[in-house]
Amino acid sequence: MLPEFWLPVFTGTNLDSPFHACAPCLRPARRGFEQAGEALQRAGMGMTGPKELPSGTEVWKMKITEKLALNAFKNDKETHITLDQKICHTCKERFCIYACPANLYALTEKEEMTVEFAGCLECGTCTIACVYGSVKWKYPKSGFGVQYRFG
Amino acid sequence: MDKVEVIIVGGGLAGLSCAYELADSGMTVIVLERGDFSGSKNVTGGRIYVGPIRDYLPDLWKEAPLERHVTKELITLLGEMNSTTLELYSDRFNRQPYPSYTILRAKFDRWLADLVSEKGVFVIPQKNVKDLIKDGEKIIGVKTEDEEIGSDCVVASDGILSFLAEKAGLRKPFQPQHFAVGFKEVIALDSKAIEDRFRLGENEGAAQLFVGSLTRGMMGGGFLYTNRDSLSLGIVVGIESLNQREPREEIYKSLDAFKERPEIKNLIRGGEVVEYSAHLISEGGLHIKPKIYGEGILVTGDAAGLGLNMLVTVRGMEYAMVSGVLAGRAIKRAKEKNDFSASSLAYYEKLLNESFIIKEMNHFKNTLSILENKRLFSKYPQAISNLFEKVMRVDECPKEGLYKTISEVVKKEFFNLETLKDLLQLRKI
Numbered sequence: 001m002l003p004e005f006w007l008p009v010f011t012g013t014n015l016d017s018p019f020h021a022c023a024p025c026l027r028p029a030r031r032g033f034e035q036a037g038e039a040l041q042r043a044g045m046g047m048t049g050p051k052e053l054p055s056g057t058e059v060w061k062m063k064i065t066e067k068l069a070l071n072a073f074k075n076d077k078e079t080h081i082t083l084d085q086k087i088c089h090t091c092k093e094r095f096c097i098y099a100c101p102a103n104l105y106a107l108t109e110k111e112e113m114t115v116e117f118a119g120c121l122e123c124g125t126c127t128i129a130c131v132y133g134s135v136k137w138k139y140p141k142s143g144f145g146v147q148y149r150f151g
Numbered sequence: 152m153d154k155v156e157v158i159i160v161g162g163g164l165a166g167l168s169c170a171y172e173l174a175d176s177g178m179t180v181i182v183l184e185r186g187d188f189s190g191s192k193n194v195t196g197g198r199i200y201v202g203p204i205r206d207y208l209p210d211l212w213k214e215a216p217l218e219r220h221v222t223k224e225l226i227t228l229l230g231e232m233n234s235t236t237l238e239l240y241s242d243r244f245n246r247q248p249y250p251s252y253t254i255l256r257a258k259f260d261r262w263l264a265d266l267v268s269e270k271g272v273f274v275i276p277q278k279n280v281k282d283l284i285k286d287g288e289k290i291i292g293v294k295t296e297d298e299e300i301g302s303d304c305v306v307a308s309d310g311i312l313s314f315l316a317e318k319a320g321l322r323k324p325f326q327p328q329h330f331a332v333g334f335k336e337v338i339a340l341d342s343k344a345i346e347d348r349f350r351l352g353e354n355e356g357a358a359q360l361f362v363g364s365l366t367r368g369m370m371g372g373g374f375l376y377t378n379r380d381s382l383s384l385g386i387v388v389g390i391e392s393l394n395q396r397e398p399r400e401e402i403y404k405s406l407d408a409f410k411e412r413p414e415i416k417n418l419i420r421g422g423e424v425v426e427y428s429a430h431l432i433s434e435g436g437l438h439i440k441p442k443i444y445g446e447g448i449l450v451t452g453d454a455a456g457l458g459l460n461m462l463v464t465v466r467g468m469e470y471a472m473v474s475g476v477l478a479g480r481a482i483k484r485a486k487e488k489n490d491f492s493a494s495s496l497a498y499y500e501k502l503l504n505e506s507f508i509i510k511e512m513n514h515f516k517n518t519l520s521i522l523e524n525k526r527l528f529s530k531y532p533q534a535i536s537n538l539f540e541k542v543m544r545v546d547e548c549p550k551e552g553l554y555k556t557i558s559e560v561v562k563k564e565f566f567n568l569e570t571l572k573d574l575l576q577l578r579k580i
Contacts, residue, residue: 060411060416068427095394098399100402121430125330131394147192150257
């Protein structure tokens, strides 16, 4: 049985993220959803690679957001990662931005640190890389977060 | 409050192996898994060495959904614009019983959970354990998001970030130098193409490690494993080393740059990325191993810090499975004596110390200090590739004698106190 998943909820931070679902931008989010759905189906059927690549896409030219859009996510409305902005304001190194393999951390124009939790791969690198203790990390609620189909 | 005899927190390899061992014990055992199914929250590079664990779990391996048995081992030293690869093929690797297999966790763990369920242990998905229930120092149960369950013994198999080991007061806070992040893509590729590109027979597999310029001076390396009809391609980087790297660059970009290298490009051409994943890896070894038993609690697998970097390979999955089995055995003995106190459960540590796990962790306890040498990830791979290139190159200039060519490079790159010291360090592993 394949797990159910649904379109990730708008998280309000990064409009370039494929995980938000506001109307004008529904197309890129939905495309990611469709890709994930197709990949999920194929995984259930004993996957083989495609006979030919879709034109223009080289496997080594994928963007990070495109890669994340391939995964199956079930996203909660609440974040599972909280940041202490008081600590972030005094941080010069911004370890989180460089350490997150999913590129989820970003500074807003108002110099606030944000994390696009909807794309979280749940590795926990950020909570260790942040030596100042700003990242309070816990696992998403049961039934939410990334669901790996290959691992 | 409902009560069972054993609550296993975490339906990964350690938790499920413990459940498997306890399945015929007559005890009431449940496994609580936070994902939708076992494996949905797990990641491996990866490859599992079945050799050391066959005897502990003898009935598993005929039916287990493993990928390919590994017959080829490759190590690639990457310079900026060149690379040298050492390739080992052995008939021994191609003869039953096969020593190791490539593996995908969502598939394998899920199958193992089904097997464990068939044997009568409940594996309950979507159960995130939030806290332990204590009576003084004794652990008497767990709290999930919506209920409390009592227990005689809790087995903390909740992975490398184990919140339970923390809540039980068994482990210290994490430090960046003791962890690495591994992140990878699973790239779907026709099985025939895989066999052609890696020159493998049917069902045979290759495991390739990369060290050098791909990690841009940071401690770590790359890996490539052939699954049945996909490749696992990824990078591992030490977190402290990541934090210290200058100039700063987002780590995810290293994998994109790695894929563009001709050595990789031509292996993945025509493939399709189907998943992107990441996971932590314990690098601290015995230095960070927490206390692994307490009143009414045992800690197994990655939660117990049972992972090891052996330089030529990384161990974790086998340790998880065997530690789960040993925890199961310790629990059976505790049940016979009806004593789940720390002194009774200490038997688990005794079993672990006598096993290959702690012995190996002892043999390789100096790996971290060796890995601190940045030259391993930059200078040496580059110098060795340059040497090989000079030996092989024929161009407009009359080619000089081989001894001259080689000795010039060796004198320039390797004949110094620094390299001598580095060589002497290798005795530690």
